[in-house]
Each structure stands twice: as structure tokens, then as C-alpha cells.
Amino acid sequence: MINFLDVYERAIKGPIMSEKDFDMKVFIPRLKNVVKAYGIQYDKETPVPSDDKAADNLYKAAVDFLSQVGVYCQNTNRIIQFTQKEILEAVREAPGKCFVGEGKEAGVFGMRKPDERKVPWLHVGSGIVTTSEEMATNKIEGYASIAELNSISIPALDSIRGIPVLAGSPAEIYAAIRGVKVGREALKRAGRPGLPIMNLISTAAAAVTTIAASAPQFGLRPTDGWLCGAISEMKIDFGTMNKVAYLLNWGANIGAETSPILGGYCGGAAGTAVVSTAYILMGLLVQKGNYQLSFPIHFKYGCCTTRDVLWTVSASCQAASRNIPMPVIWLGYIAGGPNTKMYFYEATAYLLCAVASGAPSVQTPHPAKAVKVDGFTPMECIFGVDMAKAASQVNRQQANELVMRLLEKYESQIETAPSGSRYQDCYDVVSGKPGEDYAQLYDEVREELARMGIPLT
Amino acid sequence: MDQKEILENLSMAIIEGDEDKAKEYANEVLQNKIDPLKAVEQGLSKGMVTLGERFEKGEVFLPDFLIAADAFNVAIELLKPAMEAQKKQVVKAGTVLIGTVNGDVHGIGKNIVAIVLEANGFGVVDIGVDNPSLKFIEEAQKVKADVIGLSSLMTTTMPAQKEVIDILKEMDFRKKYFVIVGGGPVTKEWADKIGADGYAGSAFQAVEVIKKLLSQKKMAD
Numbered sequence A: 001m002i003n004f005l006d007v008y009e010r011a012i013k014g015p016i017m018s019e020k021d022f023d024m025k026v027f028i029p030r031l032k033n034v035v036k037a038y039g040i041q042y043d044k045e046t047p048v049p050s051d052d053k054a055a056d057n058l059y060k061a062a063v064d065f066l067s068q069v070g071v072y073c074q075n076t077n078r079i080i081q082f083t084q085k086e087i088l089e090a091v092r093e094a095p096g097k098c099f100v101g102e103g104k105e106a107g108v109f110g111m112r113k114p115d116e117r118k119v120p121w122l123h124v125g126s127g128i129v130t131t132s133e134e135m136a137t138n139k140i141e142g143y144a145s146i147a148e149l150n151s152i153s154i155p156a157l158d159s160i161r162g163i164p165v166l167a168g169s170p171a172e173i174y175a176a177i178r179g180v181k182v183g184r185e186a187l188k189r190a191g192r193p194g195l196p197i198m199n200l201i202s203t204a205a206a207a208v209t210t211i212a213a214s215a216p217q218f219g220l221r222p223t224d225g226w227l228c229g230a231i232s233e234m235k236i237d238f239g240t241m242n243k244v245a246y247l248l249n250w251g252a253n254i255g256a257e258t259s260p261i262l263g264g265y266c267g268g269a270a271g272t273a274v275v276s277t278a279y280i281l282m283g284l285l286v287q288k289g290n291y292q293l294s295f296p297i298h299f300k301y302g303c304c305t306t307r308d309v310l311w312t313v314s315a316s317c318q319a320a321s322r323n324i325p326m327p328v329i330w331l332g333y334i335a336g337g338p339n340t341k342m343y344f345y346e347a348t349a350y351l352l353c354a355v356a357s358g359a360p361s362v363q364t365p366h367p368a369k370a371v372k373v374d375g376f377t378p379m380e381c382i383f384g385v386d387m388a389k390a391a392s393q394v395n396r397q398q399a400n401e402l403v404m405r406l407l408e409k410y411e412s413q414i415e416t417a418p419s420g421s422r423y424q425d426c427y428d429v430v431s432g433k434p435g436e437d438y439a440q441l442y443d444e445v446r447e448e449l450a451r452m453g454i455p456l457t
Numbered sequence B: 001m002d003q004k005e006i007l008e009n010l011s012m013a014i015i016e017g018d019e020d021k022a023k024e025y026a027n028e029v030l031q032n033k034i035d036p037l038k039a040v041e042q043g044l045s046k047g048m049v050t051l052g053e054r055f056e057k058g059e060v061f062l063p064d065f066l067i068a069a070d071a072f073n074v075a076i077e078l079l080k081p082a083m084e085a086q087k088k089q090v091v092k093a094g095t096v097l098i099g100t101v102n103g104d105v106h107g108i109g110k111n112i113v114a115i116v117l118e119a120n121g122f123g124v125v126d127i128g129v130d131n132p133s134l135k136f137i138e139e140a141q142k143v144k145a146d147v148i149g150l151s152s153l154m155t156t157t158m159p160a161q162k163e164v165i166d167i168l169k170e171m172d173f174r175k176k177y178f179v180i181v182g183g184g185p186v187t188k189e190w191a192d193k194i195g196a197d198g199y200a201g202s203a204f205q206a207v208e209v210i211k212k213l214l215s216q217k218k219m220a221d
Helices: A002-015 A019-036 A052-069 A086-092 A133-144 A169-191 A208-214 A238-250 A268-286 A309-325 A341-356 A378-391 A394-414 A436-453 B001-016 B020-033 B036-056 B062-085 B108-119 B133-142 B158-170 B188-193 B204-221
Strands: A071-073 A078-080 A098-100 A106-111 A119-125 A150-154 A224-228 A253-259 A291-294 A326-328 A361-363 B095-100 B123-126 B146-153 B178-182 B196-200
Touching: A002 A098, A002 A238, A019 A052, A052 A086, A052 A268, A052 A309, A052 B188, A086 A268, A098 A253, A106 A150, A106 A208, A119 A133, A119 A378, A133 A150, A133 A169, A133 A208, A133 A224, A133 A378, A169 A208, A208 A238, A224 A238, A238 A253, A238 A341, A238 B188, A253 A268, A253 B158, A268 A291, A268 A309, A291 A361, A309 B196, A326 A394, A341 A361, A341 A378, A341 A394, A378 A436, B001 B020, B001 B062, B020 B036, B020 B062, B036 B062, B036 B108, B036 B204, B095 B108, B108 B123, B108 B146, B108 B158, B108 B204, B133 B146, B133 B158, B146 B158, B146 B204, B158 B188, B178 B188, B178 B204, B196 B204
Parallel strands: A119 A150, A119 A361, A224 A253, A253 A291, A291 A326, A326 A361, B095 B123, B095 B146, B146 B178, B178 B196
Antiparallel strands: A071 A078, A098 A106
């Protein structure tokens, strides 16, 4: 496989062009051509398709697309190009597993296939901003109390000593270091200090922040997961490449983070599915990822539970899990917030869709589009784990039928989805237990979903 | 082909993003001595507005919009000399300086807002992504902007929107420009909290909000 310095060399020697020309003259027309040439078609009646040949065809389209388009480097205004041979070689050599965690929490995050009844790797928590260290600690302890979880994401702090955290500023470094110390300390308090934290450093706009917070005295390790994000669409910058350069030298797990936008440059669902699959190839080749964090998202609604995004997730998840040995965490952004029925309907639809489609891992779906400060509670984590386990007992066809029924319940309300409650409004912040209303709502929805035929135990 | 038909075809060429047809019907406008300003307003802009409505409904996507914008610009270039000869020009609804704030490299949302604003008759100056806060103000002065649009896609870059507003206050320029904010994590509550003049959750909301702000200003003047 070509190494990272080869990638960097291409970033400084590849064909030069303006970013606008890359978008308009390379990305958009070539994606359109690939969608047409491979006959990729979105079917709104089948948000969870069951066609293996179509999945393999989508994978081939993604390989072709990446070889035609490449990856644009914003700092050098050059295109990092790969031949089909190089892409296929990277796929062939990919290990398809990632070693994470320490001690009794050490584990191997590996692959799953569509319709496989193996429980996916259970990744719990979120990087959603929280307002105080105390609340962050309570939440993390709450997440870590879920026995089955395999790895965790920790929240970010929005200020340090009352000073707002500005991207790339000294406050960002302070907040990142403080945040990871709080995170590891909370895991120690929960009796699970070895759990891998896989969203490092989710809020670091600057590479220097990631590098600073990685110093061992702050409690992080190479066996945690370190995110290196691509820029939509098919772009990268030196900020991410600097993180990769450092993490490769350290031998740390790299999480290639990608989020194709449906309705943006990708166009509709068919184009977004090609790009979503191509991003996993890019993760192997450019970010040198050991795992991937993928969240295709709707441009207008900012969530992953519209019918067309669900199809995109399912199609690209199947294409990747059948053909690309890269463990991917599929993350859903949900329109409804905590303590609403809508959240649970949408989260169920997302998890059924991803897990039945062969997702190696699913993360707790993020409520309220992940933008509500303190808008995340351990209850969604408990639900996510239970539902991911239930979804692993459902095949694609069954998942499709269930998702169609769930869409009837929430689809018309996506635009006006309730943002729900904040942690401190629906949880007892002292005991870390859910309030009565939320506990009751949770039980009601769980029963309703079980009556629909979802095998919740 | 009569005038009505030519203008309809021009509008359709924009909707279909067909540069060749946009050129063809712009030339028809010139040959038939149709008022070029009328061709812009009732042909080209009408096409962009229709496409915008379809975009809002999810019937078309950003690539269709970008391709249409290119066809629009090609036709405008052809009509420009005729407009200049008649000493006519498209009256801009106002000038909007738009960019993504400090530390944020995500530009797609901002690009869409810029295109939709242009299609709705605004002059738009797009300063790109990851702009230092002071640059917004310097550029707004240079281009005599009426509105500053601040885009942010990350929770950690939202404070930079506040920073621009704070600097405007410090420099005693706050009343000189309307400031609107938008982007994935940005909410109306945030806009109110930092003292922005408006919040736009979508490109079309941005058009409405800016139109409202500028009309209020006109009335006050």
C-alpha cells in the first residue's frame, strides 16, 4: 500500500486547480457520469435494499469514482490521485480489524456482513457539548455503566473557566486537555479505566490541540481512537494531514471521519451513496484509518433519518461491509431530541437500517441533530445498545418492512421535530438517574416497538 | 418566436442549466431588441427563483443549482453590453458579504446561501472559509456591504460569530451593518444571545430575513 508520505507527495505534486473548478469540473460531472454508468438508483419504497449484486456494483462505482476524482488538498490546491490498481491494493491489504482498549476492556473491533446475526461493536456516547465538568462526569459514568458496551465517546466542554472555547485557540487546548482528563477519570470511577475513547479529539479544529491532549500524562493512549476528518466533499487539509502524520508515528488508532451531504455537491441519494462508499476507500488510502466514523447527512434537515439518507446509509454500508475490510462505526444524527417519542422512532429506524445492512459498529444515535448543548443522556445510550442487539436478529427484508412502518410515524414531522429535554431537565443530576417522566416514556416506547415485532429482550 | 416565448425559453434554459440554450436565447433577446433588463428579470432571475423553489422542496440538488448559476452568468455576460449601452443596470437589492468564520473550513452551506442570494438579486461577496474575525469587517468596508453573513458548522467555531459582532461594537461599526448568522449548529436562540440581527436556518430563510432587514432600514431612512 502506498504510505502516508507518498500521499503527502501527491498533495504537493498532483494536478493543480482551484477549489471551485474541482467542485464544478471534476467532482460534480464525474459523479453524475459514474452514477449513470453504473445505473445506481434510489428506490424510495426500499430504504433498506436486499440486493447483494447492487451492493457490489455500488462498491465498483465507488472505486471507479475515487480513481477519476481523487482527493483535493485545500492547502496546496492540488489533487491527490490514485489509480484503480492502488485502490484495490489498499483494499486487499486492509486488515479489517482494529485493536483497541486496555486490560479487561481490550478488544478487537472487526467486520460484519449484511444479515449477519453477530451483535455489532457497541460504541456508546457522543461528543455533544456539555456545560460543566460535573455533568460530563455524570454522563460518562452513566454511559460506562452499560455492561455490554465496547467503546465510548466523551462529551466536549464548551468553556474553560467561563471562557468560551474558540476553535484553534489556547482555550481549545485547555478544554481538550481538561475534557480528556475528566473523561478518563469518570471511566476510572465507573471501574472501567481501560475502555477505549474513540472520539479524540472530536472538537479539535487544530492539529496542535489533538497532539497536545495526547500527552500520556493526560490519560490517553494509542489504543484509544483518534479522529481525522475529511472535508466534504472529497477534500482534506494540512490540519487533518498533520494529525495523521503524528498519529502514524505514535502508532495510534486513526479513525477516518467522513460525512457526505445528501443534497449538497453529491446531489441525491444515488450520488451520495457512491461518495459515502468512496469515503471509506479514502479513509484507507489518505487518512490511513484503522477504523472509520461515517455519517451521511441530509443537507436541509441536518439528520440521517430521512428516507433517502436511510437508503444511502444502507446501500453504502452494504457495499462497504461486503467489499472493504474497514471496520466502520455508523453514526445517526436524529432530528428529535431526548425525552421525545420521535427520537426513539428515528433511532430505531436508523439502527435497524445500519445493523441489518452489515454495520460493523453503530454509535448511540445523536439526539436533536447533535447541536443542543447538554442534549444527550445515558438513556439514549441504553436504548441504542438494546436496539443494536435487537437489530442484529433482523434481516434486511424484515428491517425494510419495520423501517417503512416507523417512517409513517415520524417522516412528516422531521422539519418540525421537537428538540426535547436537556440532561439536567430529564435526569437527576445528583443520582445520575432518569426522571420519572422520561423513564415512563422510555418504557412505553419500548413496549410499542416490541409490539411491532422488534426482538427487544 | 415572440418576446414572451423567448423569455420563457431563457428561463427554462436556466432551470435546465443549459449553457448553450442560455446563450442562444440571450442572443435572441439581443436580435429581437428586447429590453435586456426585462430579460434578466423575467427570464434569467425567474428561472433561478423557480429552481430555488424546487431546491427548497428537495426536488433538485446543489449541483443543479450550481450548473444553473453558470448558465445564468454566461447569459448575463452576453446581455451586459446592451444594458450598458442603454445605461441600464440590474439594481441590486443590497450587498451581502458572506464567509465562514475563523477556524471553520466547511463551506458548502455558505456557498448555497451565496448562490440563492445572488439569484434573488443581491450583490454577494463571498470571502470563503476560515476567515479571521477582523477580515469580515475590513472586507465589508471595502465592498460597502449592507449585510455581513457569518456561517459556522461547528459548535467550537460558533463563538467566532460572537467575536465578529463584539469587534463591530468595539470599533463602533455595529450600526453600519446588519449581521446574520447561520450554519448546522446555529439556532435562533444563539443568534439572539450574541446580538445578531437575524438567523437563517436555510438559504431561503436568509433571503427573507435580509429582505426584511433591508426594507426596515429603507423605511427608517
